[in-house]
Amino acid sequence: EAARKGGFEHFMLKEIFEQPDVFQQSFRLANGHNSTSMLLRRARGISVIACGTSYNASLLFRYFAEKECGVPVRVDLASEYRYLSTPEDEVVIAVSQSGETADTLSALKKAKDSNCQTIAITNVQGSSITRIADHTIYTGAGPEMSVAATKSYIAQVAAFSGLLAGMSCSDTSSVECSVRQAIEESLLTDVSEAVSLCSKVSTLFYVGRGIFYPVALEGALKMKEISYIHAEGYAAGEIKHGPFALLSKETPAVAVCLPGDGYQSMLANLREMKARGTPLIGIGYGDDIDLKEVADVCIPVPKGDAYAQVAAVTVVMQRIAYYTALALGRDIDKPRNLAKSVTVE
Numbered sequence: 001e002a003a004r005k006g007g008f009e010h011f012m013l014k015e016i017f018e019q020p021d022v023f024q025q026s027f028r029l030a031n032g033h034n035s036t037s038m039l040l041r042r043a044r045g046i047s048v049i050a051c052g053t054s055y056n057a058s059l060l061f062r063y064f065a066e067k068e069c070g071v072p073v074r075v076d077l078a079s080e081y082r083y084l085s086t087p088e089d090e091v092v093i094a095v096s097q098s099g100e101t102a103d104t105l106s107a108l109k110k111a112k113d114s115n116c117q118t119i120a121i122t123n124v125q126g127s128s129i130t131r132i133a134d135h136t137i138y139t140g141a142g143p144e145m146s147v148a149a150t151k152s153y154i155a156q157v158a159a160f161s162g163l164l165a166g167m168s169c170s171d172t173s174s175v176e177c178s179v180r181q182a183i184e185e186s187l188l189t190d191v192s193e194a195v196s197l198c199s200k201v202s203t204l205f206y207v208g209r210g211i212f213y214p215v216a217l218e219g220a221l222k223m224k225e226i227s228y229i230h231a232e233g234y235a236a237g238e239i240k241h242g243p244f245a246l247l248s249k250e251t252p253a254v255a256v257c258l259p260g261d262g263y264q265s266m267l268a269n270l271r272e273m274k275a276r277g278t279p280l281i282g283i284g285y286g287d288d289i290d291l292k293e294v295a296d297v298c299i300p301v302p303k304g305d306a307y308a309q310v311a312a313v314t315v316v317m318q319r320i321a322y323y324t325a326l327a328l329g330r331d332i333d334k335p336r337n338l339a340k341s342v343t344v345e
């Protein structure tokens with residue numbers, strides 16, 4: 001077992017460190033899928049169905065696809081898909097690391113029954129999902145032993161970005177290179193101050209805007225899965241519609257505040273939260289004076305394009321969750337009550 005962990009204390013940490021290579025591998029696999037990129041380019045609409053972490057990766061795809069390719073993308077939780085309509089002319093993408101999640105399989109069957117063209121994105125060769133979908137894209141992250149998904153999430157993000165690059169025929173080498181650098185640097189960033197804040201509380205918020213909203217959802221999911229601390233991912237602009245009532249010095253927030261869409265609004269949201277006593281852990285650029293002024297703890301991420309920013313923030317959040325769970329003595333690779341793959345509806 002120790003040998004399989006490759007010198008790391010947990011599979012989760014080993015898998016976090018595999019992410020620079022995983023991103024590149026998965027990006028290339030998906031980018032080579034010309035027929036699938038073509039199918040998506042011609043689609044009148046794209047629907048994505050998934051659960052858990054795969055759902056968060058799918059939400060992120062929506063932001064990138066709508067911005068880069070102008071295609072409307074609908075993203076649904078697989079377990080809710082049966083209660084919704086399935087337009088016939090859509091291309092439906094089902095995303096599942098294991099390829100065995102019961103809810104995702106039934107949603108995909110429903111899409112097939114409605115004559116939709118279907119694509120599976122999965123990490124497991126020959127898994128059930130590949131036998132249902134018309135086309136399959138493998139993420140190629142390699143076996144993931146930790147119950148909490150890390151490298152398989154980065155692999156899904158990479159697969160989506162590879163597909164989008166294929167759809168828009170854009171240059172791919174710069175994406176690969178900037179993301180690798182961003183992940184490598186973020187594996188070494190000091191997150192100890194954030195961890196000491198997080199490990200003392202029972203509730204946390206994770207907030208972001210635009211592409212960082214789904215990234216915040218995934219950050220919160222990681223935290224609750226392995227540390228058992230209640231963590232809620234929220235769109236920063238929605239905090240005033242309810243969560244304001246909960247804010248106090250006992251409810252820190254991990255906030256993504258990076259230059260780009262929504263940056264000024266994000267700063268304004270942080271000031272509103274700060275005024276209500278919330279300790280802020282800001283993830284942003286190291287030379288951002290405005291962020292430093294409002295945040296109690298600042299975690300710098302390297303400068304880069306949107307994918308590099310997403311990858312860097314993801315890695316930082318994975319490491320905050322990991323070290324918080326470690327500080328609390330949790331069973332990191334096998335959190336209580338959770339399973340790697342959920343084969344019941």
Ligand code: G6P
Pocket residue numbers: 051052053054095096097098099100101104147148149338339340341342
């Ligand atoms: C379980 C796992 C999660 C995963 C979800 C969906 O809940 O613990 O890590 O995100 O299932 O799994 P899938 O294999 O379909 O991506």
